[in-house]
Amino acid sequence: MLAPNTALSAEADKRAGAGAPVVEILSADKVFPDGTRALAAIDLTVASNEFLTLIGPSGCGKSTLLKLIANLLEPTEGRILWWSGGFHKVGTRGRSIAFVFQDPTLMPWARVETNVRLPLDLARMSAAQSRRRVADALSRVGLEGFARHYPRQLSGGMKMRVSIARSLVVEPNLLLMDEPFGALDEFTRNRLDADLVRLWWERKLTTVFVTHSIYEAVFLSTRVIIMGAQPGRICKVMAIDEPHPRDESFRNSPRFAEHCRALSALLTEVSVEQMRS
Amino acid sequence: MRPLAQSETFMTVAAPLAVGVLAVALWEIACRSFNVPVFLFPKPSDIAATLASDWPTLLAALGMTLRIALQAFFAAIVIGTLIAFLFVQSRAIEMSFFPYAVLLQVTPIVAIAPLIIILVKNTQVALTVCATVVALFPIISNTTLGLRSVDPGLVNLFRMSRAGRMQTLWRLRIPSALPYFFGGLRISSGLALIGAVVAEFVAGTGGRSAGLAYEILQSGFQLDIPRMFAALFLITLAGVGLFTVMVGLSKLALGAWHESEVGADA
Numbered sequence: 001m002l003a004p005n006t007a008l009s010a011e012a013d014k015r016a017g018a019g020a021p022v023v024e025i026l027s028a029d030k031v032f033p034d035g036t037r038a039l040a041a042i043d044l045t046v047a048s049n050e051f052l053t054l055i056g057p058s059g060c061g062k063s064t065l066l067k068l069i070a071n072l073l074e075p076t077e078g079r080i081l082w083w084s085g086g087f088h089k090v091g092t093r094g095r096s097i098a099f100v101f102q103d104p105t106l107m108p109w110a111r112v113e114t115n116v117r118l119p120l121d122l123a124r125m126s127a128a129q130s131r132r133r134v135a136d137a138l139s140r141v142g143l144e145g146f147a148r149h150y151p152r153q154l155s156g157g158m159k160m161r162v163s164i165a166r167s168l169v170v171e172p173n174l175l176l177m178d179e180p181f182g183a184l185d186e187f188t189r190n191r192l193d194a195d196l197v198r199l200w201w202e203r204k205l206t207t208v209f210v211t212h213s214i215y216e217a218v219f220l221s222t223r224v225i226i227m228g229a230q231p232g233r234i235c236k237v238m239a240i241d242e243p244h245p246r247d248e249s250f251r252n253s254p255r256f257a258e259h260c261r262a263l264s265a266l267l268t269e270v271s272v273e274q275m276r277s
Numbered sequence: 278m279r280p281l282a283q284s285e286t287f288m289t290v291a292a293p294l295a296v297g298v299l300a301v302a303l304w305e306i307a308c309r310s311f312n313v314p315v316f317l318f319p320k321p322s323d324i325a326a327t328l329a330s331d332w333p334t335l336l337a338a339l340g341m342t343l344r345i346a347l348q349a350f351f352a353a354i355v356i357g358t359l360i361a362f363l364f365v366q367s368r369a370i371e372m373s374f375f376p377y378a379v380l381l382q383v384t385p386i387v388a389i390a391p392l393i394i395i396l397v398k399n400t401q402v403a404l405t406v407c408a409t410v411v412a413l414f415p416i417i418s419n420t421t422l423g424l425r426s427v428d429p430g431l432v433n434l435f436r437m438s439r440a441g442r443m444q445t446l447w448r449l450r451i452p453s454a455l456p457y458f459f460g461g462l463r464i465s466s467g468l469a470l471i472g473a474v475v476a477e478f479v480a481g482t483g484g485r486s487a488g489l490a491y492e493i494l495q496s497g498f499q500l501d502i503p504r505m506f507a508a509l510f511l512i513t514l515a516g517v518g519l520f521t522v523m524v525g526l527s528k529l530a531l532g533a534w535h536e537s538e539v540g541a542d543a
Contacts, residue, residue, distance in 0.1 A: 072433055099437055105430035109452045109534045118448075122438040150534050 020048045021083045022174055022206050023069055028078035030064055030232075037231035038064045042078070044225065044234065046174070046208055051200055053209045053221040055263075057271060061232020062210045063178050069208060070099050070176050098167035100177040104159035106151040112138070113147040116165045123170075130169070137165040140199060157188035164196070168203075175200075175207045182212065193219055194247060201245040214267070218259040219251055226263075228270045235270045238263060319503040324510065327503040335492065335504075339511045342473050342488035345401070346515070349408030350469035354462070356409070357416025364417070365424040365450075382414035386472055390479035404476040404488075411472030415464040423457025424450050456535050459527035466519040474512060489515075 023046040030039040038061045046052055046069070054062040067073040068080060082097075098119075106115045113134055114121075120130040138144055141161040151159055160180060167175060181189040197220050200207055211217055217224050218240055226236040240259055242250065250256055301321050307313075308320040315323055328335065360378070364371040390407045397403035427449055435445050477490030489508045496505040531538045 070437060072437065097437065099434070101430045101433070103430055105428060105434060107431065107449070107452065109455070109531075118434070119438045121448075122435065122440045122444055152534060152536075 021081075022046045022048050024081040024083065025065075025068065025075075026079045026081070028068060028075040028080060030061070030068065030073065031076045039068070039075075040231035040233050042232075042234060046206060048173075048206050049204050051197070051207045051209065051220055051222045053211060053217045053224045054227060055211055055214070055217045055224055055267070056227030056232075056235075057229050058212075059232075060227040060229040062227055064232065065227075066099075066176050066178050066208060066210055069174075070097055072099075096170045096172045097174045097176060098170050098172035100163050100167050100175070100180045102179045102182060104151070104156075104163040106159060106162055108151050110150075111147065112143065112149050112151070112154070112162050115151065115162055116169055118166060119170045133169045133171075134165075137168040140168060141165045141195065155188075157184055157192060160184065160192060161195075164199075168199070173206060175205050177207065177209045179210050179212065181216070189213075189216070190248075190251070196220065197244070197246050214260050214263050215251075218256060218263055219246060224263060226266050226270055228274055230274070235273075236266045238266060316500050316502050319506055323503040324506045327501075328507045328510070331504060331507065334487075335489075335507060335511060338487055338489045338492045338508065339515060342470070342477065342490065342512070343515055345404045345408055345476075345488065346470040346473040346519070348405045349412055349472060350466055350519075352405065352409045353412035353416050353465055353469060357413050357461070357465075358420055358458075360417050361420035361424060364421045371421070378414060378417050381410060386411050386475050387479060390476050394476075394480050400480055404473060404480060407476035407479075408469050408472030411475070412465045412469035415461045415468065416458075419457045419461030419464075420454055423454030426457065427453045456531055456537060459523070459530060462527070463520065463523045466523050467516055470512070470516050470519060 023044075025042050025044045028039060028042045029037070031037050042065060044065075054065060056062055064073065068075055071080075071082075107118070110118075116134050116137055117130050120133060125133075134147075135144075138147060141164050143158065143161055143165065146154065146158065146162075151162065154162065163180070181192050184192065193216055199205065200220075209217075209220060221240050222244075224238045224240060225234055226238065227233065228235040242255060242259075305321050308318060313320075319327075360374075364375070386407055389410065393406050393410075394400070394403045397406055431449055431453075432445075435449055440448070473488070474490045477488045478494065481491075481494065489512050492508040493505050496502070496508065528538050
């Protein structure tokens with residue numbers, strides 16, 4: 001996840017400015033060994049500094065698409081290009097991609113700081129450098145006082161924060177999140193969403209986010225991709241053209257409700273089309 | 278709630294102790310009031326007296342049995358862990374060899390012990406081999422299961438971080454396997470002792486090694502029943518001791534994080 005030139009290429013990306021492609025997916029298909037056609041003819045470009053959300057019914061291949069972007073799966077057909085500083089690279093080597101899973105996915109035997117430091121340890125970063133980064137990541141998710149705790153001593157929301165801190169330490173130029181707050185109660189989810197969108201804004205992250213929640217998609221995203229199932233494909237794209245950084249006042253604004261209604265209508269349209277076919 | 282915590286301690290320590298004391302007292306009273314002869318069923322006080330008078334011989338016997346049990350236990354840990362690591366390298370290896378590990382488990386030790394004692398010249402070594410065979414299986418099966426029971430999310434995380442094989446082993450597979458491994462140790466430590474005693478019984482009076490089983494056999498021949506009980510008592514004590522040590526070790530290793538060792542304070 002962390003190669004020596006990561007910081008440099010991240011810099012280059014930021015200089016290239018918003019809108020430069022980070023990942024390009026070119027007519028990708030994914031067929032699983034059991035014959036399930038999970039994705040068909042996916043064309044998608046993730047642009048630098050955008051908050052892209054994938055939404056759709058269960059089984060529409062959102063998570064599969066995210067795993068393709070993470071290079072955890074390979075496409076059956078088509079190509080995926082990872083761009084870095086104006087050059088595309090085959091494979092993710094030299095890129096820093098962080099993945100936040102549905103579950104916190106922490107090592108129960110390790111303290112919070114060790115969990116957060118894991119990607120840096122695996123990349124054999126020096127202790128001094130990683131200590132600074134871990135402290136920074138923990139303070140960004142508001143867990144400064146919990147470095148010496150074990151995961152079992154934390155609440156579900158705090159565990160998820162640890163997981164996010166772990167994804168931030170690598171200073172990713174691409175942050176992938178697979179329904180990270182799906183298992184949390186609504187209050188905690190709203191708070192974490194607000195923190196996430198602030199982090200995304202402050203650190204100029206490029207994020208691809210998977211969710212089932214219309215509210216979450218509208219609150220967070222700059223662009224929403226609506227997917228359909230059988231086979232998984234991109235049906236509609238909706239831009240959420242609202243100023244950042246967003247906070248609770250946006251959630252309570254009439255504009256927010258309007259976007260939610262529009263997105264909901266699009267989702268209904270997609271599912272009706274699907275019923276018909 | 279303080280009073281509840283106090284009564285909790287009382288329940289776990291004092292209550293079983295009270296039952297034990299009561300049982301021994303009843304035993305003593307029953308033997309005395311019905312005048313049961315010592316060679317049929319000795320009183321606790323007779324057993325205690327034998328323990329006191331035959332202390333040097335019994336202690337030496339206990340030492341011998343414990344030595345064999347511990348040697349076998351350590352051998353089982355080393356061999357069992359190595360086999361488990363071999364098994365997780367590939368499904369093919371596990372599939373081909375696991376049935377033979379099961380064979381080891383289901384064959385009664387009393388049935389193989391004579392063979393081992395004939396084949397291995399040194400009695401000590403023969404006894405250790407017998408006990409090792411008994412203690413081996415739980416370590417193999419538990420450690421294999423543990424090494425395979427890794428959170429798939431963490432496996433993906435390690436893959437995405439491009440962790441090497443050794444990094445994944447040390448930082449992920451071994452820690453994940455520890456709770457299972459310690460579970461195996463608890464079972465295996467008891468089995469090593471049982472294996473040692475059974476092997477001594479089979480070896481009988483032939484060997485010069487005089488373990489606790491030998492003492493029991495001898496006492497049987499001489500109708501020295503209190504001594505038989507005393508030896509039995511020491512075997513039980515050794516078993517409880519081993520188990521307690523294993524529980525302590527597992528608490529030491531897992532206490533901070535694993536559900537099985539985390540108390541109500543969590």
